[in-house]
Amino acid sequence: MNSLNFTISPLWSITFVVLSILLLVHPSYGSSLTSSFYEKTCPNALKTIQQAIQKAVSNESRMAASLIRLHFHDCFVQGCDASILLDAQATSTSERNAFQNIGSLRGYEVVDSVKVEVEKLCPGIVSCADILAVTARDASVIAGGPSWTVMLGRRDSTTANRTLAESDLPLSTSTLDEQISIFSNKGLNTREMVALTGSHTLGQAQCSHYRERIYNGTQIDATFAQNLQKNCTRSGQNDSSNLAPFDLVTPNSFDNNYFKNLLVKKGLLPSDQILFSGGATDNIVVEYSKDASKFNTDFADAMVKMGNISPLTGSEGVIRKICSKNN
CATH class of the missing domain: 1.10.420.10 (Peroxidase, domain 2)
Incomplete structure (x- = not known):
């Protein structure tokens, strides 16, 4: 058989190198959520979260609804980035103080306690945004609702936006x-x-x-x-x-x-x-x-689709050590 000879042009070589660099440094190229994100870096993370949520809901059945709502109120403001968890000491524009949230949104302390347990396992690895997504799924299952595969790999925002929360979250009187x-x-x-x-x-x-x-x-x-x-x-x-x-x-x-x-x-x-x-x-x-x-x-x-609203991935955002505060 005759051999085939391929010649790579200098222009293609340059293009290939540029694309390779973009994949490495730009978060919007090649970055995506995956169900196996912590499989190697923190393999017991999901089990630890599930056990903590089981305990929290057993202590107070109402907490299941609160944790599902937390994930929703996070994703609708700046995307699923755990901005809802930043308290007023962390940012003057805390979303907790939006009129749709203040006095009614709850479960912050549960997420904080879950984060403490996960940090013991693998410090600086699991984001607060991912913890919110997993707790919502686990809360649904514990209350007798459906399960789903949670896609993971979100990172945490360092900012919150109360103004955006008040404009983008529905009201009890919304038509x-x-x-x-x-x-x-x-x-x-x-x-x-x-x-x-x-x-x-x-x-x-x-x-x-x-x-x-x-x-x-x-x-x-x-x-x-x-x-x-x-x-x-x-x-x-x-x-x-x-x-x-x-x-x-x-x-x-x-x-x-x-x-x-x-x-x-x-x-x-x-x-x-x-x-x-x-x-x-x-x-x-x-x-x-x-x-x-x-x-x-x-x-x-x-819920899977909602969890994919504008996540921070790749080199965007941070992994907050304490969910209510910036590092």
């Missing part, structure tokens, strides 16, 4: 169009928005967020409203922080009762009930109310 727009701006479609909002199958909300609905709302079951009024007065004196579960039926179980409640006008927040109010999401709510398996699958897929 359907506003919610669709907020999620769309993050690359999440309408079905994914409904699935992610279904995390309200767990957790509780403060009276201040549902008071207006139970006294002046039109799409609300009368008996449901009256029962809530017992713990949330019209005057609002000293009871604004009183809590009510999103799902009165199975408040600590991840299931599809949240959607069943919407069908009978028993959504706790205005932004919950708006998902079933004659609009574009009605059919999705009906589907999930009938098919828990479909809801679980869509929720897991949406």
Whole structure:
């Protein structure tokens, strides 16, 4: 057989070298999240996180909802970079003080304690942003919800942005169009928005967020409203922080009762009930109310997609030693 001779031009040689350098030094080239990111550098990290979350949720069942919400509120501001965890001493623009977060977002101390345990295993290796992503998955599973493969390799931001938090996070009074727009701006479609909002199958909300609905709302079951009024007065004196579960039926179980409640006008927040109010999401709510398996699958897929919103990877960001503070 005749041999084949290949000649590499000087121009191609130069191009190859330049591309190789870019892959090494530029974080947007070749950097991606992977499920095996800590397989060699911290192989017991995921097991350690899971054990810590199991203990935290066992101590307080409400914590499952809080940890899922933390991951959501992180990813919607600057991407999934653990900026939500930086406290006011770390930055004057702490996202914790945004009006969607202050006084209601919780679980910070759980994440801090998980970080301490992981640091003992492998100092400076596992990011706080990845811990948030893993804790959200573990919290779902512990509460009886779906599992998913968490993609890893995020790094931590050194900054937070309260202004962005207040503009990019949904409100309890957000209209359907506003919610669709907020999620769309993050690359999440309408079905994914409904699935992610279904995390309200767990957790509780403060009276201040549902008071207006139970006294002046039109799409609300009368008996449901009256029962809530017992713990949330019209005057609002000293009871604004009183809590009510999103799902009165199975408040600590991840299931599809949240959607069943919407069908009978028993959504706790205005932004919950708006998902079933004659609009574009009605059919999705009906589907999930009938098919828990479909809801679980869509929720897991949406969580994976949400976890991939603008992560810092490669040489971007840092690995914070303490999640609430900069190094």
